Amino acid sequence: MVIDCHGHYTTVPREAPAFREAQIAGRSDAAALLQAATAVTDDQIRESVKPQLAFQFARGTDVTIFSPRAAGMAHHLGDAGANRQWARLSNDLVHRVCTLFPKQFVGVCQLPQSVGGSPADCVGELERCVNELGFIGCNLNPDPSGGHWTAPPLTDRAWYPLYEKLVELDVPAMVHVSASCNPNFHATGAHYLNADTTAFMQFLLADLFRDFPTLRFVIPHGGGAVPYHWGRYRGLAQDLKRPPLADLIRDNVFFDTCVYHSPGIELLLKVVPADNILFGSEMVGAVRGIDPETGHYFDDTKRYIDGVAWMNAADKGKIFEGNVRKVYPRINGKIPS
Amino acid sequence: MVIDCHGHYTTVPREAPAFREAQIAGRSDAAALLQAATAVTDDQIRESVKPQLAFQFARGTDVTIFSPRAAGMAHHLGDAGANRQWARLSNDLVHRVCTLFPKQFVGVCQLPQSVGGSPADCVGELERCVNELGFIGCNLNPDPSGGHWTAPPLTDRAWYPLYEKLVELDVPAMVHVSASCNPNFHATGAHYLNADTTAFMQFLLADLFRDFPTLRFVIPHGGGAVPYHWGRYRGLAQDLKRPPLADLIRDNVFFDTCVYHSPGIELLLKVVPADNILFGSEMVGAVRGIDPETGHYFDDTKRYIDGVAWMNAADKGKIFEGNVRKVYPRINGKIPS
Numbered sequence: 001m002v003i004d005c006h007g008h009y010t011t012v013p014r015e016a017p018a019f020r021e022a023q024i025a026g027r028s029d030a031a032a033l034l035q036a037a038t039a040v041t042d043d044q045i046r047e048s049v050k051p052q053l054a055f056q057f058a059r060g061t062d063v064t065i066f067s068p069r070a071a072g073m074a075h076h077l078g079d080a081g082a083n084r085q086w087a088r089l090s091n092d093l094v095h096r097v098c099t100l101f102p103k104q105f106v107g108v109c110q111l112p113q114s115v116g117g118s119p120a121d122c123v124g125e126l127e128r129c130v131n132e133l134g135f136i137g138c139n140l141n142p143d144p145s146g147g148h149w150t151a152p153p154l155t156d157r158a159w160y161p162l163y164e165k166l167v168e169l170d171v172p173a174m175v176h177v178s179a180s181c182n183p184n185f186h187a188t189g190a191h192y193l194n195a196d197t198t199a200f201m202q203f204l205l206a207d208l209f210r211d212f213p214t215l216r217f218v219i220p221h222g223g224g225a226v227p228y229h230w231g232r233y234r235g236l237a238q239d240l241k242r243p244p245l246a247d248l249i250r251d252n253v254f255f256d257t258c259v260y261h262s263p264g265i266e267l268l269l270k271v272v273p274a275d276n277i278l279f280g281s282e283m284v285g286a287v288r289g290i291d292p293e294t295g296h297y298f299d300d301t302k303r304y305i306d307g308v309a310w311m312n313a314a315d316k317g318k319i320f321e322g323n324v325r326k327v328y329p330r331i332n333g334k335i336p337s
Numbered sequence: 338m339v340i341d342c343h344g345h346y347t348t349v350p351r352e353a354p355a356f357r358e359a360q361i362a363g364r365s366d367a368a369a370l371l372q373a374a375t376a377v378t379d380d381q382i383r384e385s386v387k388p389q390l391a392f393q394f395a396r397g398t399d400v401t402i403f404s405p406r407a408a409g410m411a412h413h414l415g416d417a418g419a420n421r422q423w424a425r426l427s428n429d430l431v432h433r434v435c436t437l438f439p440k441q442f443v444g445v446c447q448l449p450q451s452v453g454g455s456p457a458d459c460v461g462e463l464e465r466c467v468n469e470l471g472f473i474g475c476n477l478n479p480d481p482s483g484g485h486w487t488a489p490p491l492t493d494r495a496w497y498p499l500y501e502k503l504v505e506l507d508v509p510a511m512v513h514v515s516a517s518c519n520p521n522f523h524a525t526g527a528h529y530l531n532a533d534t535t536a537f538m539q540f541l542l543a544d545l546f547r548d549f550p551t552l553r554f555v556i557p558h559g560g561g562a563v564p565y566h567w568g569r570y571r572g573l574a575q576d577l578k579r580p581p582l583a584d585l586i587r588d589n590v591f592f593d594t595c596v597y598h599s600p601g602i603e604l605l606l607k608v609v610p611a612d613n614i615l616f617g618s619e620m621v622g623a624v625r626g627i628d629p630e631t632g633h634y635f636d637d638t639k640r641y642i643d644g645v646a647w648m649n650a651a652d653k654g655k656i657f658e659g660n661v662r663k664v665y666p667r668i669n670g671k672i673p674s
Contacts, residue, residue, distance in 0.1 A: 185535060188569075239624060260568035
């Protein structure tokens, strides 16, 4: 079985962003638009995920761990109340996809973070999604300011109330920023990768996993710059008298495979322990075209992994399925192996 | 010949940072400490660069393009006047190294950037360094705020006065941030790599090199996350109707080889055209230890390149020497080939 740990509902019916726009603008039609977004039909939902289902079929992936559109979270735009309403709608729409296609999609939730808000604000929506909607994880934005980086590092105790709940529910967080409102940072071409790199270095520097031995983070987009600079990080860890990287990440930090060319995937699989890699493609995501050099979609990452001749089937099995089940254990109650 | 395009004067005599500390604190002994830093003896200078000379000898590199300590620039700490004084001292000390060891070191200057300052502030010091001290390039900080990213993108017209001078003098800029005062960003483990990634995406999005066809930037640390995500960038360029990456960077954007393990160097050499790679090690820099897996220094990047069996001698010659001479043409008047 092949489980894709990283998919966003980028094709959500237009009623959802239409509500968000009105909500943020403070327009009087926001309430009506919220109602319209809540009232989209099952047929609209089915229609909206046709591209994902077609890619799953064409590429031979079985299940997608599915969350609201990352850029759409835009935690910098609303206050805690507005973002709670928006997270709730976004998560409910993902839940409807998962209910209509229970074998193809399992839910991961957006959190109602906000600038200056408290991580504790997120606990209620996380509990609702896990306990009531059957979601198996969340996306955690390390920079709710959208490119100004005003929140404390992920290893700061301010985040601990959320981590306590993650541990209690036994669900992981994918570290995933949203849109950038800083003109220096293109979202998918800079901000996303920078956040991945930044989070990893924060984890390297602190003893967060001594406080939370079972807390698990997935760093998406192949870990940003980290595997390419694995020697740099091994050397920094050594200079700073930190544990060796393999020990540091073993039970707590995982990379997905959203790297859109063979040489990058080769590098990732070569330097990062196979136990710490989860299959991901982020299909219908950041890069939607076909690579003229291969004739295949850039984001068809399964092909690149299939093409790595030197990795054995057991390790590929971990990447495609086993590790995902280990990191997101609640999937086992929903998708039998 | 092997020319290392990326070395900082990290071993500068302690009189220099002692002055800077007093200057930033506004202490009354700052003037005396400036005098003391200016008065360090030639013997002190010779002693200070013994580690670099020993590494050059041991590793078989001939020349280092040498600039003030990157983290020491700390443009966020002073105003334009203070930073001009500090840049001047830092550049003068590099110049003394280059004068004492003219076959081993060639200078690149620190610019007196500041938060809210104008790139035009830098033109005078750049001219002085190139025309009077014989420097062959500069380091340009895309984020003088030290991790808050408040300056405009490098493709903004606000930077054009500086670019006009770079073009006129025919010297390149290495895009290099300094220390981070944002607790989210570890300097060498996150901020440096993020800046490299960010700058590349800015270049991808704009037509800067249509306005300045001969402007040249070196993106250090192997290009941050970029080569690892080369497929992502090829795909983004295609989706955004931008030129193919090889065309976009051809005469204008270059990566150094400061990547501290073999798999990373292999990837860099595989995906980036050989014409756009310059040898660099940043030795006595970010990572100072010996890799227990190889028994060699992490930052001995020449070894990794030497070990790439599939690249021919002509391409390696470009990386070790030819491209450096092309990007920093003023080196030719100082170091005969």
